[in-house]
Amino acid sequence: MANQKLIVIVGPTAVGKTSVAIQVARHFNTEIISADSRQIFRELTIGTAKPDDLELAQAPHHFINSHSIKDAYDAASYGREALALIHELFKNHQYLVLCGGSGLYVKAVLEGFDDIPEVPDEIREQLTANFEKHGIEWLQDQMRQLDPEHLAVIDQQNPHRLIRALEIKIGTGNSISSYRKQSKLEHPFEVVKIGLELPRGELYRRIDDRMDQMIAAGLFEEAKELYIYIDHNALQTVGYQEIFDYMDGKYDRDEAVRLLKRNSRRYAKRQLTWFKRDEETHWMHPQDIAGILKLIN
Known part of the structure; x- marks a missing residue:
């Protein structure tokens, strides 16, 4: 198909990427490739804010629950697999949606990686x-x-x-x-990059509220079940590490909750720092679906 477009939707945690990606995918009758370094793992659910069953039913999703934390997996592996899938899906679609907050995963798809030398x-x-x-x-x-x-x-x-x-x-x-590749990959499709952004105070409230919802949904209990995998890279991140430290007696539950929220806000700030470096990204409010669709067209 001529003029094929990969719609890349990025932004900080809790900004509303999943909802926007689904609305865009439904508008173009297409599919979503997740670019989230933890949602790929089937063992992690609550702490990764995966799309729920209702959301997954609204549009085909890829790289959700596709791997196990027992598997050796990194951004370079994801980039190769995701790009191969994108080329395959473009055989039947004019538009595709790549959505996620893992900057390294998005970069792996769009730019690729050079081989990193072995070190002792x-x-x-x-x-x-x-x-x-x-x-x-x-x-x-x-x-x-x-x-x-x-x-x-x-x-x-x-x-x-x-x-x-x-x-x-x-x-x-x-x-x-x-x-990372000094010469970026050349793609046979157009890339439209959309960054989702909210006023900082509103975003931080959403982060705190979502963490409360995760805790109510059983985040502490999920972390306890995953404790046996504590050394896996996928769990050395915000949302689980704070609970593992609580389980190890480093602080009480209230402090764990405080750190979960604080570290999630800090993570969102780092995500924005990463994505803001790309001058090709168009920054939009997540509720401005009409503006987003106009930009894509």
Whole structure:
């Protein structure tokens, strides 16, 4: 088909991406490719704010519950799989929707990744030993010294991400971000990038409200069931790590709830920092569906 378009919908957590993606997909009678690094895992439900059964029934979704946290999976793997699916779906659709808040996953689809050089295992082992001895603050301090620009756009509460970034910086002398493709992929379709944005106060209220809803829906109970997988990268993130620390006796439940909300707000800020760097993104209010559809056309 001529003039095929991939509609990319991004934005911070709780801004309303799922609702907008479904409305856009229904308008164009098409399908949604999720770009969320945790919604792909079938074991994680409440803490990832997956579309519910009613939402999933309104439009075909891909990369929701598609993998297990037991699988080795990263952004590069997702990028290859998602792009292959996009090419396949374009055989029957003029429009497709790519929607999610994981900037690295979106980037993997649109730009791809260069191969990252191997680094000696001893570097990772030493970093891991220091993390276990000194805690995540030590990793954060190392990143501030060695690669502050990359620290500003990653999940600073995720020790796996911090260790990975540090081992590449120490082992190669280059930031891990430098290994993203210098020459972007060329696509046979047009890409329309839409960023969803709300006033900060409103967004933060939505984040707090959604966290209350997640807790009422059983987030603490879900985290307890997932505790056996605590070392998996997918769980070293906001929404679970705070509860694991509560379970380990580091603080009480009220403090866990406070940290869940605070860290979710901080995560939203980092997401916006990431997506705002792309000058091709058109920023819209999530309720302005008419304006969004006009932009796409």
